Amino acid sequence: MTTRADILRQLGRDAEVWDVLVIGGGATGLGAAVEAASRGYRTLLVERSDFAKGTSSRSTKLVHGGVRYLEQLNLTLVTDALRERGHMLRNAPHLVHDQQFVVPAYSYASLPYYGFGLKVYELLSGKLSFGRSEILSAKSTLEKLPGLKGDGLCGGILYHDGQFDDARYAVSLLRTFQDLGGTAINYVEAVGFLQRNGKTIGIKARDREEDASFDLQAKVVINACGVFAEDTVSMDRGEHASMLAVSQGTHFVLPHSLLPGTTALMIPKTADGRVLFAIPWHGSTIVGTTDVPVERASNEPRALAAEKEFLFDHIARYFGRRPRADEILSVWSGLRPLVKKAGVKTSQLSRDHTILVSPTGLITITGGKWTTYRRMGQDTIDRACQVASLPKAPSRTLELKIHGWTTESGAASSEWEHVYGSDLPELQALSSENVALDALLHPRLPFRAREVVWSARNEMARTVEDVLARRTRALFLDARAAMEAAPAVASLLTAELNRTEAWKARDLAGFLQLANGYLSDSLE
């Protein structure tokens, strides 16, 4: 097994120039890295925090074309995303599944309007359709969405889209990249660029665990830093015109009893003209999202009391009651990196991606959606090949199976265990070898001690937060339970990573402080 120390030793020793160096380990960076490695380029990815620490673990968990963009008549974005949706299901059936949605109609005029739109949505997906849309009676709508307000309900429209576990998909992309021979390391930050004759030829890197600095050379460097992409451009070429608008989206996690059953609710028009969802996910209900412009990007964006009011007002309108404070299991916010356009509100800005090549040759990829990560990676590496004159190699990611690919769910005893795909028997074997690892981390959570050990050994988890936020999804599902499980996780990690008691105390305290921000009483 290659350890983090082995990778660092290799990076320190290795004078050979990388073909492609990717900065940023979210959906965009991992997608570009997989694309590069699958074409045979020697590829390195550095992430300054943990993989998917940023926006890529904080999405609405939809693999979708975007019904909203259809209404904006952005047919290219919708069609491209629907195609990617179909390939994500084929290439990662352990991580992506079909999800039924119902749009309730409280006027007879809205039934044909949304019915027609969602039929077009279905038809645009062609052979990769997830299922037929249909118009439902009021009675069937209430059967699909028990708890929905029945007064004035005229019917509903059922349609299909994809759902996934975003952080688990990121971890599986990381493993796919490694399977392809790529090198990735978390907690290593790009702090500057190496330049020769006005061209970028690598980065100055800092290992944040050991506080050590080193240089890494590459034929081409890709900036996939999400909402931080502009900071990276500034390090490369100093002053430049501002290009990104950052907008915050918040989700609340509520008990499954709010929306019992398996169908999700889609509210087609909020007070600010967007769509809003209540979706079953890993045994709970996610409600979101908002669109609030923010001045400065941060690693841990905090939900605002106003966002809660906005979301709960809409829930009350459709369910006839506001969720109680004690029903809020977790609250999290993510930041969208949107490409600016003068005079256009963030909610109206395009979700298309943009690739920019600096005069130094640095390639910046930004915007886009989780669903389009593969296409973004393909376009980026096509561009990188031109910039660095890499030997031509065709893309093969459209059909590339993601690590863990399997269509069998035989060994999985819970919905959660599906995410491990073909790795599941190996993971389960850990608790056959040591029965203590079979223990649940918390009575309200589906995660076991063996997942902690597995994530440290196989998925580059380094901290309690890595395990509870992104290898398992405890923090996102039930923040209080995650905090209660944290001491046990800290002990398991300390043993597994050969850490000191001082490290354990520090890491645990850091996690508990961060997790406070996911409790509803932390709203600003």
Ligand SMILES: Cc1cc2nc3c(=O)[nH]c(=O)nc-3n(C[C@H](O)[C@H](O)[C@H](O)COP(=O)(O)OP(=O)(O)OC[C@H]3O[C@@H](n4cnc5c(N)ncnc54)[C@H](O)[C@@H]3O)c2cc1C
């Ligand atoms: C609220 C919300 C809901 C969404 N819902 C959906 C959805 O349902 N479906 C969908 O398809 N899309 C959705 N999206 C969009 C999608 O989540 C994003 O487009 C995607 O996650 C962006 O990924 P990224 O890799 O560009 O950014 P990030 O995930 O933020 O990754 C950037 C990474 O770069 C790292 N980094 C920054 N600077 C440095 C440096 N100097 N050195 C090393 N590393 C660095 C950061 O630590 C970070 O991990 C949603 C977005 C939001 C905000």
